[in-house]
Amino acid sequence: MSKIYQTASDAMAGLCKDGVTVMSGGFGLCGIPENLIAAMRDSGAKDLTVISNNAGVDGFGLGQLLETKQVKKMISSYVGENKEFERQYLGGELELEFNPQGTLAERIRAGGAGIPGFYTKTGVGTLIAEGKEHKDFPNSNGDVETFILETGLKADVTIIKAWKGDAEGNLIFKATARNFSPMMATAGTVTVAEVDEIVPVGSLDPNFIHTPGIFVQRIVQAKCEKRIEQRTVREG
Amino acid sequence: MSKIYQTASDAMAGLCKDGVTVMSGGFGLCGIPENLIAAMRDSGAKDLTVISNNAGVDGFGLGQLLETKQVKKMISSYVGENKEFERQYLGGELELEFNPQGTLAERIRAGGAGIPGFYTKTGVGTLIAEGKEHKDFPNSNGDVETFILETGLKADVTIIKAWKGDAEGNLIFKATARNFSPMMATAGTVTVAEVDEIVPVGSLDPNFIHTPGIFVQRIVQAKCEKRIEQRTVREG
């Protein structure tokens, strides 16, 4: 009953099917599941719908799946770091659905929490609101404000990167590498986590587990390159 | 700029006004803000709307506010441990709004997160659904399911109990004493936390803070009695 797999490709076995929807954790290149993305690329699965805040950079992270044209559609909030993405999108080869970052995070949380829809002020009066249901709610001043309906998002497969994990699937994340991963873990039919380190069950403090094991079906220890997009330093 | 107050009544100063809505953390008697409840009672503020999963027991926890008839209305999921509550309710002296526990938790989270409404399956076809908007959403099988609209909840004042906290308002909770408190912290215009221990800023690991300080306006160290409702033991 251990959830531990030995390699990233073992951990992805049977999940990389054409046409599946994949959630992939990370903000920029921070906290992305590098090895699971590479395994997804190696599988050759195509027509993927990928839900991820960003699209990697050219040739790295999700950029790898764009190069091989395995992606049919992206749902993201910001894709500015990827020229190949821009080229495919402007050339009509790639579908793109922009979501405001907070709306994207909340849609994923909602999908995992059994909430099919929620209302938000974000995007009211913008392109994002077009075609969406509008609804008024009273605010605390008794005035009425207008909100739009956003729906929950789920995935066939979620791939995330954590700091430490155990055989029960309990995970902790480090610093800002946490970002979208905890919500995505809840929204995948199968969630696969790669971790810097697999630790014995019982060594993570139960008070401080970020993702309880119930949300994680497979786990693999793997080494990440952890590229930095904007190395910014001050004088020491 | 420190958020630290010296006593529970200092920490509640200016907040205990007639007619305010108060959220109070805890599940049963586990994790309730004993000292802040007592300060609220001592203030004599009346016509309170109290949002809390439970209503304490006779004479302890929120039971204290019931005895003094300071509560006009309760929003709770379970009040079975409190005879005075039952007496006042059946006698028409007290309004009561039952929410399913998960709906209550999510309504509070929504209130704190700027979400005025969300849909849930919970309660469809029951008394809870009466008068609420129904809406169909497709499920992953392509079938349509019916959900009901629930609204976000906010409070004028939130009172919670945490394990450790610092002058910035950062909090951690212990074991199952966490329950509703992190969401309630986000949904109060003013959130007051009583803690077992105030620790120096910088001594809580930033990776493992349950409630970031932005959600907490006042904090006080106070000793709790921590009554146990069902002391259940096995042979040692």
Next chain:
Amino acid sequence: MALDKAGWTRDQMAARAAQELEDGFYVNLGIGIPTLVANHIPDGINVTLQSENGMLGMGPFPTEDEVDADLINAGKQTITTLPKSSFFDSATSFAMIRGGHIDLSILGAMEVSENGDIANWMIPGKMVKGMGGAMDLVAGVKRCIALFDHTNKRGESKFIKACTLPLTGQNCIHMVVTDLGVFDRKSGQARFRLRELAPGIDLEEVRSKTEADVIWS
């Protein structure tokens, strides 16, 4: 215990329900008889118990020395952790429940109807306790087993055509385990079918005590 009486004891009902557990399951047990299921988890089956007040991996009751007021289950009983345990807030707890992450919920019932409705939270004008997490559980968990005495104190069937008490949930019970036997059904519109009789109980007795229209063969 009560072996002279035909049918299952409360403990035997719990043991029967425990046979529905599968390896790797995440399970929520209601207050009362369902709590006893934890004592009958079959050997070799690794089950993780969820407590909706914010815990996965619920351990046994504590020894006197281990009692911790900050560590209770949803029945407000003191409990302990296991090496695999984790704690979380109520919103996360019900994200697990509502989001379909819990494999099985075993809960008590005042009434279950032949179409899988359940009533277990309210008796109008009499009992004002509240539904707690029960409505969320029956709406969200993948499979729900109702565990209850087949008849009430007056000998009237509690497994009936249509619930008379306010519902906890609609069309959500997949299996019924009572002191007299076991009934199950596929999800959706299927009817319940008798699967098993408790020892010493014959078909005639169950039929006479069951108001619900079930498949008897």
Next chain:
Amino acid sequence: MALDKAGWTRDQMAARAAQELEDGFYVNLGIGIPTLVANHIPDGINVTLQSENGMLGMGPFPTEDEVDADLINAGKQTITTLPKSSFFDSATSFAMIRGGHIDLSILGAMEVSENGDIANWMIPGKMVKGMGGAMDLVAGVKRCIALFDHTNKRGESKFIKACTLPLTGQNCIHMVVTDLGVFDRKSGQARFRLRELAPGIDLEEVRSKTEADVIWS
């Protein structure tokens, strides 16, 4: 720096915006000029910077030795922690933003209109980058200051009657700080009013470069 040119430099614009900070504020700074505001926080004012990728209490850039790939801000720059810092997931981060817990957002703009609309995320057919967290920020944060050059490269006003680019948010900007001056307004339907001219800038120059209908006195 550029003192020979009339009006504020980028750094001076940031310094002027920093005067709007109040003790105890939680603040989100956008990418570009707004990031510079962090260098001009007035003495005695304790401000906590939020980074929407999941951090409160953003510290300065790291020394070479401190660089940590797992610790970046929303501009993807390496940063450091402070003693008061906390990390959280993206849903919690935007619960802070959407829920009105952030006191002030300072962000760049391509266009701001006289009724407080802002456009800063898209040029149709040209730029495909995305809005990131900007739409959430302008919709959720209590007060929003737009910080931008008063005119574009062709000398055309960017503070205009109505935005021509796709909006980021409607009626959400409360203050405008440009290289030429400062404008503010009450929330809701109020008009912007000129509050301050940058050094070396006279009223005539600002009026001529402002398409928006503002209160000049």
